[in-house]
Amino acid sequence: MKNRVVVTGLGVCAPNGVGISAFAKALEEGKSGIRHFTELEQLNFSCQVAGKPNIKNINLNNYFSNVQLKGLDSSGLIYGVIAGLDAWKDASLEKGNSNDAPDWDSGILFGTGILGVDKFRESIYKVDEGNVRRLGSTSVIQTMASGISAYLGGILGCGNQVTTNSSACTTGTEAILMGFERIKAGKVKRMLVGSCSDSGPYVWGGFDAMRILPRKYNDNPQAASRPMSAAASGFVPGSGAGALVLESLESALERGATIYGEVLGGAVNSGGQRSGGSMTAPNNEAVQRCIREAIINSGISTKDIDAINGHLTATSKDATEIKNWSKALERSGSDFPYINSFKGHFGHCLAAAGSIECVGTLLQLKQQKVFGNLNSEDLHPEINQIIAANKVPQETIPYPLHSIAKASFGFGDVNACVIFGNYIN
């Protein structure tokens, strides 16, 4: 007997909202989290707009001990711990006391692309000055990729698997599916899953150098990220973290937990960087297979998909993604499901994108609404040839949602697609 897996807690640290209620409101009302950064201008970035969570008013003492806060300079780690602990609390779960035995039934699968770049920079300067003895004790734990799962694991006292995955912009969605598989297989009762991504020029610079970020919106940041738009000219770099508590249905019912939705299934694959796929571009056949396998794995059919939250980063390739969805689902025109991308609101949060967007997707399911797209009003003509324009809502609309597909695609030609369903008792 395989376990059913439900979502019982959500946490988020996003550029347009920190905490579930602020984030839900921002998505519903179309509030942008994209700003101009003087720092990027001074460093001669072509794209000087970005998405960065505003944590100025967050009391970090609610998340970290005083000792942990000393010399803490890893933004992704901070976002990840905020989102992770918020999700745990949202699921009405307790932090283990430091004297308690580990919670053997709970694990963590929390991904990242690169962690603690600002801390690493500080360390590099000291090493180059011949001053390695002055690094202090936390340069390793703040910069190791698994620092995020290690911090969360220690704070919560989790005794099951505690690990970090990394698959570029697929990371967050992949983490959810890895946690889902582990619960389904009966190896654990609950998993805190999610991902985080650092802010700042050292993370975003490489993308600026690739000339794949928009350059013409430095004086109009909120219009810069334009998924599915005819004027889409590149993705706006973002940062933050999203977290979900996944739990076996049995455990959730036993605890009387609030259920946001069910993870019906999913799939991950790679296009092998063949047949049009490359380090930076997806193999279309692989994308379509991933979506189809996710639907089969979920035990539903393509016509059951009520809405899609796409990867849709706001590059000229968005039309290709729509084509892939249309082929995989064998649906087009006005038969196509509603589709949106939250990247218009907060940019592309890289390794954190999948988890933040899955949090938004579950909020849609819970509220039975499709959140409106931002900056997609001038729909790309190639997209309009495939699907009806009203399938790309510009405003939030109430709509009965039974199942939503969410996909993420990443550098390395890797894909992940998860299907969330409305939990019906």
Next chain:
Amino acid sequence: MSFTEEEKYQKLKTIVASYLPDDVTADAIQMESNFTTALNINSANLVDIVLDVEDAFDIMLENEDMDGMLTVKDALLIIDKKIAEK
């Protein structure tokens, strides 16, 4: 720079206090307190205490000095020795 014994003790106490777990208060710091077993300070943080001591007293501690630094009293003796050597 010269410090009275009391000044040295207070300075050290302030540094040590900043590495205490949240459930241990600064009152727990006594001359004979062992950093890790009595005060429950994470042994990795002893490295940070040493760096803060170096900054506060303008001295430099060797790895061997750190090995012998188990209690508050040990630390004060090492600080005295390093100040005297300057």
